[in-house]
Amino acid sequence: MNLLPASRVRTGVWPWLLLLGGVLALTGLALWLAARPPQEGSPAVTFARDMRLHHTQAVDLSMRILERPVSAPVRLLAQDIAVTQGAQTGQMGGWLDIWKLPFAGREAPMAGMDRSAMGMASDTDVLSLGTLPAAQAEVKYLQLMLQHHRGGVLMAKSGLNSGVPQVQTLARAIAVSQTAEIALIARMLRERGAPVPAGLPAAGGGMDMDH
Known part of the structure; x- marks a missing residue:
């Protein structure tokens, strides 16, 4: 059997483990933020x-x-x-x-x-x-x-x-x-022949929403 040296196994595995750990950490943070209720x-x-x-x-x-x-x-x-x-x-x-x-x-x-x-x-x-x-x-x-x-x-x-x-x-x-x-x-x-209010008194004065 042609086995890879242990050093090469460690070198190849650790980056993937670190990447996986980072992904899991970010996922956990996202879930925590999503579950955290809005504050006062x-x-x-x-x-x-x-x-x-x-x-x-x-x-x-x-x-x-x-x-x-x-x-x-x-x-x-x-x-x-x-x-x-x-x-x-x-x-x-x-x-x-x-x-x-x-x-x-x-x-x-x-x-x-x-x-x-x-x-x-x-x-x-x-x-x-x-x-x-x-x-x-x-x-x-x-x-x-x-x-x-x-x-x-x-x-x-x-x-x-x-x-x-x-x-x-x-x-x-x-x-x-x-x-x-x-x-x-x-x-x-x-x-009904009744007037349609022109708009709200202040904030809505320019909004034409009845057409």
């Missing part, structure tokens, strides 16, 4: 908290209009928003539980943000859905939800930049679905 103050945590609050109002608006005798298309839209955004609110709350973080940090969600620029309805507008005549409340709901969705699409950008895959996936889904519903709601308003 990170974009992912801020997104989950802020979007939960934003979604909660959309569900509230939708549940209020479902108590009124509105048309079938508006009822279907409100039901879809209530179910979809309610489920997403639960999903984001689940993340915070898994990350062992509270639903609110030192500051309340959306603290310091211009809520009207994010499409949030005022308390007066929210209450009007229960006091206006049904046909007017239907139009009011559509107008409020159009602005609300515009704000939701803007807020989704922070989730897309979070660096956390599951957060990015949800943020992308929110942006896509709400952009599509913006076009639908604008069409429903036009069908």
